[in-house]
Amino acid sequence: MSERVEVTLSINGRDYPLRLEPRRTLLDAIRDECGLTGTHMGCEHGVCGACTVLLDGQPIRACLMFAVQAEGAAIRTIEGLAAGDALNPVQRAFIAHHGVQCGFCTPGFLMLATGVLARDPDISDDELREVLSSNLCRCTGYQNIVTAVRAALAELRGGAA
Ligand code: FES
Ligand code: FES
Known part of the structure; x- marks a missing residue:
C-alpha cells in the first residue's frame, strides 16, 4: 500500500x-x-x-x-441538489415526466443536467440532446429524460414546460 x-x-x-x-x-x-x-x-x-x-x-x-x-x-x-425538502427544478421534472426507472443512472443525469442548464440556459434543443447522450441509461429509452430536462429548462427560462 x-x-x-x-x-x-x-x-x-x-x-x-x-x-x-x-x-x-x-x-x-x-x-x-x-x-x-x-x-x-x-x-x-x-x-x-x-x-x-x-x-x-x-x-x-x-x-x-x-x-x-x-x-x-x-x-x-x-x-x-435539494434545499432541505425542496427539490431542484431538474429533480422535480424527472419525477413529473417519469425520467426514472431503476434509478441507477439518475444521479449522474441530474448532476449533468443541473450543471449544463446553469452554465448555458440558452442551450439549443440539439445541443441538449447531444450533451445528454454522454450518459448511459439502459432503462428509459432516453425520451422521458430528454422531456424532463427540457421541462426544467423551460421552467428556468420562465416559460411553459
Ligand atoms: S463510473 Fe464514471 S463514467 Fe462510468
Ligand atoms: S433508469 Fe435504469 S439505467 Fe437509467
Missing part, C-alpha cells in the same frame, strides 16, 4: 478532511471515505456517466479524477 496523504474535500458546502492513498479516485473518496453513496459507480472508466458530479459548477466524471486533484474545488453531489 502506498503512503497516504492528507486532503480536504469540500462537498456540498462541508469540508471532509481525509487521509487517503494518492491513487484513490474522487469517486472512491466521495463514496467510501465521505459516505455519499448517491454518486453511483458504473463503468469506472469514463463511459457511463453514473459518477457525474459538479466541480466548480462543471459536470465531471468522478471516476476519471484523483481525489487529491479536487482539493480546493467546490464539489457538488446529488445529496447537495
Whole structure:
C-alpha cells in the first residue's frame, strides 16, 4: 500500500478532511471515505456517466479524477441538489415526466443536467440532446429524460414546460 496523504474535500458546502492513498479516485473518496453513496459507480472508466458530479459548477466524471486533484474545488453531489425538502427544478421534472426507472443512472443525469442548464440556459434543443447522450441509461429509452430536462429548462427560462 502506498503512503497516504492528507486532503480536504469540500462537498456540498462541508469540508471532509481525509487521509487517503494518492491513487484513490474522487469517486472512491466521495463514496467510501465521505459516505455519499448517491454518486453511483458504473463503468469506472469514463463511459457511463453514473459518477457525474459538479466541480466548480462543471459536470465531471468522478471516476476519471484523483481525489487529491479536487482539493480546493467546490464539489457538488446529488445529496447537495435539494434545499432541505425542496427539490431542484431538474429533480422535480424527472419525477413529473417519469425520467426514472431503476434509478441507477439518475444521479449522474441530474448532476449533468443541473450543471449544463446553469452554465448555458440558452442551450439549443440539439445541443441538449447531444450533451445528454454522454450518459448511459439502459432503462428509459432516453425520451422521458430528454422531456424532463427540457421541462426544467423551460421552467428556468420562465416559460411553459
Ligand atoms: S463510473 Fe464514471 S463514467 Fe462510468
Ligand atoms: S433508469 Fe435504469 S439505467 Fe437509467
